Amino acid sequence: MVTMNGALIKLEDLRKVFYTDEVETHALAGVNLEIREGEYVAIAGPSGCGKSTLLSILGLLDTPSDGTYYLSGETVSSLSRRDRAYVRNRQIGFIFQAFNLIGDLTVHENVELPLTYRDIPKGERQERVAQALERVQMSHRAKHYPSQLSGGQQQRVAVARAIAGRPVILLADEPTGNLDSKNGEAVMNLLDELHREGATICMVTHDPRYADHADRAIHLFDGQIVREENGNRGKLHELEQAGFELKQASHG
């Protein structure tokens, strides 16, 4: 599943150029990055620094102009549209700022959606949906429509949809951006829990408080990584690795 040196994702000199009205915009200007399996990485930076572009490329929604992207040891930077859809469906789970649930589908159907694009028997699909909803404590709302839920609840459903496909990595784009601080904190805790259970997470955020939840925070500016630091969780990990007794950390 992983590259020789243990990286689930590896980006080598990744570049993305947009052309609009003869103006060249270098959204990504040579990004080198590795994300190991089980790691929780935050990508931070101001508006327009290239965070979303980087996440789109990581999520195979977009392709780089130059450079190489390895996912699970395979080069995916030059896959066809169709193959990207295939990989996206099986290896990547998305959580969006605007939730992006489909209004005409019930909670259950929304969570089931990625599974319907694979040949998974109905029984297994139902089971996975049930597990995912259970995991985010939304089973009781399975028959509701998104418009009948609060923002926090909608984002939990979106998380359930992202994990139902059992992806190798969860990509979260400002997952708390549309939520109040209480609901935002609850979603962050949910991601923490998933991480503790072994999920690999890559999250884009501009809020330093949330970046602190991650093992490692990568700061982007003008399309380049300008700084990399360990978050609180990263610091705790370091302590753990140093062999110190660890008391259960609690975040309010």
Added chain:
Amino acid sequence: MESLWKDFKYSARMLLKAPGNTVVSVIALALGIGLTTTMFSITYGVIFRGLPFEASHRIMFLTRNNPAEDIQRMGVPVHDFLDWREQQTSFEDLGGFYNGTVNVSGLEGRPERFSGAFVMAGGLDMLRVPPLMGRLFVEGEDQPGSPHVTVLGYTVWQNHFGGDPDVVGRTLRVNGEVSTVVGVMPEGFYFPMNEQLWVPYRQNTAEMERDEGTWLGVFGRLKDGVSREAALAEFSTIAQRLAMEYPETNEGVGATVEPYTERFVGPELSALLYTMLAAVFLVLVIACVNVANLLLARVSVRSKELAIRSALGAGRLRIVMQFLSETFTLAAVGAGLGLVIAWVGIRLFDNAVARSEPPYWMAFELDGAVLVFAIALTVVAAVMAGILPALKASGAKVNEILKDESRGTSSLRIGKLSRSLVVAEIALSCGLLVAAGLMIKSVVNLGNLDFGFDTEGVMTARVGLFESDYPDETARLQFFEQTVARLDAHPAVAVASLASGLPTTGRGGRPHFAVEGEIYEADQDYPLARQIIVTPKHFETFGVSVLQGRDFGTQDTRDNLPVALVNLPFAEKYFPGESPIGRRIRVGESDSEEPWLTIVGVVPDMYLDPPENEEPEGFYVPLSQSDARFLSIAVRPVGGDAAALAPVLRDEVMAVDSDMPIYWVRTVADEVAENTWIFKVFSTLFVVFGAAALFLGAVGLYGVMAFYVSRRTQELGVRMALGAEASDVLRLVLKQGLWQLGIGLFLGLGIAALLSRGLEVLLFQVEPWDPMMFIVITLVLFAVGMLATYVPARRATLVDPVQALRYE
């Protein structure tokens, strides 16, 4: 008022902002309003316009019926008329007439034939139309022996008397008699149907048997306060009284009273017109549905604007008005264009029917009444198109929209309504197209119909002899025999003959007859068949051979064996499996004094009636053994154009009788066209309606699917982010379109079944439930529908998920 004006100004701005939508909406409404107005003008002209007289709705037409024998709308024998007139109290008076040919000579140039009315004195006064000059007929002028008088129509006065102000008092020869002009009628008066001049009905009724004489058309003006029903009750009583008094002639005979103009329309034509009006109204509904759908699309795009207006205190009514002002603007522009369409349509229809000479009050024009209808229709269309979007827009919950827009889910569930409207459109298009298809098939059948005789190479004309000029059979026979002999001998003519009725015209008698050896229990059991009087070589003129036996010849004189020819349908029906040659038939019923006619030959079916007639049986008798006053001449040229023989016909007839005009001078092809025009006109109308419906339906489906795709760009992006492939997206959108198509077609076939039933009278050799037509139209609509869905579906697969997810 000011706010209304503001609404309209804002509407105009909004409409200009979306020019594509606006143009499609205007075209849709123009088609709908234009075609409906055209059809209304036709229906109005035929059914509602009525006679151009004072209180003309009180003028009734009276006929006799015989329910036991299922006979409706019989004319009235003169004795019945006189009894009715004497005994009735419901009408101010009763008028009686029959129309016929009036030959006038003593004019400049050749003698002329006019269509005229023979009227009872006093009848015309009831119409309350004073003559332009002179007077109408007075009591006594309809008595035999009184001096002959004539009332001229305006056109005759203008065209043949140069508008002579001193025409009253001039004398002419009318049907061979010297007659004085006593009056001139005003312009536009052609009562009772299309008559150009009027002479009194002059019969010595005292010497006539009860059932003798030409049957009359009878009309009357209801007295004030008397209803049609009351009049009918009175006439039923009178009819019963006459039946008791004269059981021989009047047993079982009743009376009917109906508005004058209805008599000339008949239930079949009414049903057809109403079907057409319903069909075209469906086109308008489709157009409105399209506009409603386009507006619904905008409602959802503008939901935020509406929510803000609402949040700022705009009431529900204001928002409804805002939307209606948009559809009113659209409908007004559409109506403008629609009136142009209607003007063209009405002109085309008027030209097409002119050749069949409809009754004179049936005018087809874009006049006040039609304009009022068009305006009312515009209001209806504006409301129909605008009310759903307006209610939808004003009913949406403000809070939810403001909240939802940023959440990426839509609670403004316009989808369902929009989709139902498209289903309705498809259903309506399907119904109309099946009807159009049946009509086209019908016309094709008619075009391909093999009449079995030469329709191109024969020229015809009609002559009529009057009692005054030709008082006995011998004189008449002599005239006809001389005429046909002269024509036959003419170097330009290959062959000439005479017939009482030409093919496809339905002219000629249709008497009861008996087959020798058959037993008929009652008089009404005697069968009916078309009887045509012909001279020898009639069949040769039309390029038809006698199938069996022989043609008439010089041997068939009055002193020899009375003979007849029968057509093939006659032979097959009455002599199945055997030869009719030598068998005998007799005209009349049990008390017939006619001679038995020996069948000497069988000829092919020459469509004695218009082609849709289902009783083609007919027989022929030789002119030399019968008597006729009106005959058609048919000539075939030696070579070249048959129409070039017109002057030859005129000259040869005048050589026999210099006062004798000929009329209905035309080729057989024209005659056939005249008897089949109605199929062509109505099928053209249906094809136009169907094509408009197909166009509107396809645009509607495309519009809704395109809207669906654009509205769902974000959703499609999400699906693609989650791994949906292009084929998944294509399938999703096509499935949506397929559902609508499927339900629409299913309902449409139901509508088609209803419409085609209404069309039955117009269908020629086509079943109203022609399975092929239903299948073909379903497939065509399916293909068009799938194409209209595929284009946006294909576009949906090109959605860039990154863009889509930013789409808000």
